[in-house]
Amino acid sequence: MQEYSDKELLDKFKNSDLAERNFAFNLIVRKYQKKIYWHIRKILIDHDDSNDVTQNVFIKVWKNLDGFKEDSQLYTWLYRIATNESLTFLKQKKRKNLVPFSDVEYSLSNSLQSDQYMKGDEIQLKLQNAILTLPNKQRIVFNMKYFDNIKYEEMSKILDTSVGALKASYHHAVKKIENIIKNG
């Protein structure tokens, strides 16, 4: 299959008839679905929740792609939507269940044990449990750097936070997780 650049895909989406728009959007989904899904999965842990939020993210993209100004990269924009949608989902879950946020973390931790789409060795689960002790935004920063190796500059655009703050956040997260793994 021909590999289109983001610019070409966006042009195709914005300046074509419905069939071409659908085609271009399908290509965008295929290009970014894995990155977006795994980003969300690392935040929400549970597959079903991640699946729902991933679909919501792309529907939001479908609705708003015409208004996408191309000031930022498509990839940055998609990550930003995915992050916001995931955090909103967690907030809704907290409100729906009327539980404090720590209990939502507990339920995320439970998902690690019970989700049928979870298969890792003991140390990987231990690492995930340690990551879940971090505050949400710090957890996202850690995941983006440790697993995805996203540059701080990119991360800064996605999370709308300064590079310095992101570096500090990652540094604290690493220390905390290291302690948990060593002592746990």
Added chain:
Amino acid sequence: MNTENIFLDEEDFDELKNSASKLFSLDRKLPFEVPADYFDELPMLIQERCAQENTHKISVLEKIIFLMRRKYIAFGILILLMSGGYFFYLSKNGVQKSAPSTDEITTALTDNLSVDDETLLIESMPDNKVASTQKTDNDQPIVNYLIDNDVDVNTITNATN
């Protein structure tokens, strides 16, 4: 299982190596899995949902137009009723035209009434009573008498009643 193992930038690599040796030594693997063919089917699921959203969007739009149309029809009916009421009010008031003023009557009479007409008018009045302000020669002795005896109009009124 997601087995992507991404290596960090040199700076981050060194930082991790020095400050978190245990974390550094781990394989950067995620313990998560997805159902078989998940990523093959996901684009189709998303397209279906987008199509549903489109239909929903159209139906919402139609609903708004329908509501707006109803609103406009109601507004039109209201305008018609108000216009009808206004014209009814106007026509009713048209029958009850206000009486002409004294000045208007005087002007009309002065312009259009001849001496013959005036006589006719006086004759047509009940008992032929008409107040005349014109003095005649026969009235002069009476006037003189009233002035000489200092008789005012009130005395005459009281006497005649």
